[in-house]
Amino acid sequence: MATTDLSNLRDVLQAEAEDLHRQLAELETDGSAAPDFDENFADSAQVAAEVGENQALAATLRDQLVEVEAAVARIDQGTYGACEACGGPIGADRLDAMPSARFCIAHA
Numbered sequence: 569m570a571t572t573d574l575s576n577l578r579d580v581l582q583a584e585a586e587d588l589h590r591q592l593a594e595l596e597t598d599g600s601a602a603p604d605f606d607e608n609f610a611d612s613a614q615v616a617a618e619v620g621e622n623q624a625l626a627a628t629l630r631d632q633l634v635e636v637e638a639a640v641a642r643i644d645q646g647t648y649g650a651c652e653a654c655g656g657p658i659g660a661d662r663l664d665a666m667p668s669a670r671f672c673i674a675h676a
């Protein structure tokens with residue numbers, strides 16, 4: 569992969585990481601806001617369900633953020649595009665589809 573492509577990709581991944589940070593910050597802001605509980609059990613259950621959904625979403629976003637930041641780190645280290653299991657090339661098609669891929673198709 570050409571250096572300029574990697575540089576562009578790094579920008580894209582960096583922007584994605586910032587977007588994930590922003591989404592996580594918004595979720596945490598929502599979660600820390602005093603929930604509007606009242607005496608109605610159904611409403612309280614609804615609030616609890618929404619908090620649960622936010623936590624699940626936050627966990628997903630954090631996983632994505634870890635993957636994206638790891639990909640940026642691999643670009644910086646010059647190991648981007650190499651499978652972490654066998655060291656072989658991950659393949660341009662696979663990286664196009666999933667830029668933060670850590671493993672070749674055989675080790676996915």
Ligand SMILES: [Zn+2]
Pocket residue numbers: 651652653654655656671672673674675
């Ligand atoms: Zn591999």
